[in-house]
Amino acid sequence: MKKLMVAIGILMMSVVGSVSAQEVNEQNPYALVQDVANRTFERIKANQEAIKADPEMLRTIMEEELVPHIDYKFAAFMVLGKHFKSVPQEKMGEYISVFRQYLITTYAIAMGYYDNQTVVFEPESRFDDKKSVTVRAVVQDPDRPEIKIAFKVRKDSKTNEWKAYDMVAEGISLLNSKRSEFESILRQDGIDSVIALMRDKIGQPVELNQGEAVEISGEAEGESE
Numbered sequence: 001m002k003k004l005m006v007a008i009g010i011l012m013m014s015v016v017g018s019v020s021a022q023e024v025n026e027q028n029p030y031a032l033v034q035d036v037a038n039r040t041f042e043r044i045k046a047n048q049e050a051i052k053a054d055p056e057m058l059r060t061i062m063e064e065e066l067v068p069h070i071d072y073k074f075a076a077f078m079v080l081g082k083h084f085k086s087v088p089q090e091k092m093g094e095y096i097s098v099f100r101q102y103l104i105t106t107y108a109i110a111m112g113y114y115d116n117q118t119v120v121f122e123p124e125s126r127f128d129d130k131k132s133v134t135v136r137a138v139v140q141d142p143d144r145p146e147i148k149i150a151f152k153v154r155k156d157s158k159t160n161e162w163k164a165y166d167m168v169a170e171g172i173s174l175l176n177s178k179r180s181e182f183e184s185i186l187r188q189d190g191i192d193s194v195i196a197l198m199r200d201k202i203g204q205p206v207e208l209n210q211g212e213a214v215e216i217s218g219e220a221e222g223e224s225e
Contacts, residue, residue: 026161029153030124058108071163102198
């Protein structure tokens, strides 16, 4: 799971370019991923000293730059999997709200693993007739093996805008990992325990972990496109 976190952090901070005055292109899934990565990178780059003094600033940056382009509601439903129907309707709103904050924390923590790597994106493919696409890239580090990553992006049928909903690093899906983590809790203790677990994670401080060794762990992605 840590390798997945590192890949998230690397991608969001290592894309070269400046788009600070440019709007994110939500009509093109490939441009969307790169635009959001660039904007997030520029924001963090401009606040490096402040982030070193207070890593919690990363939460604010994630909420303002990244989360608006993530379909967190769809991701929240995907994580519930087959337990979706067993969640009381009156709890669903609370679950989605806490899941959003949980994602913010997850990505903020991931930023702390960045250590000067770079990312090369695959060429854009035709997407006119598709409802979802996978944007693939490779993380390059002169001192470590390459990491293959992919972003799952889906098109909103009402707005026709594209939003990301999952990230896969070396076959490890963030959503699948969270679904596996929550599944037994949902089965045995219900949604309240999952919400409590996420609140506990949200309450943990954001730390900078550059240079930390990484091992592969987690659940391999079960889907392919």
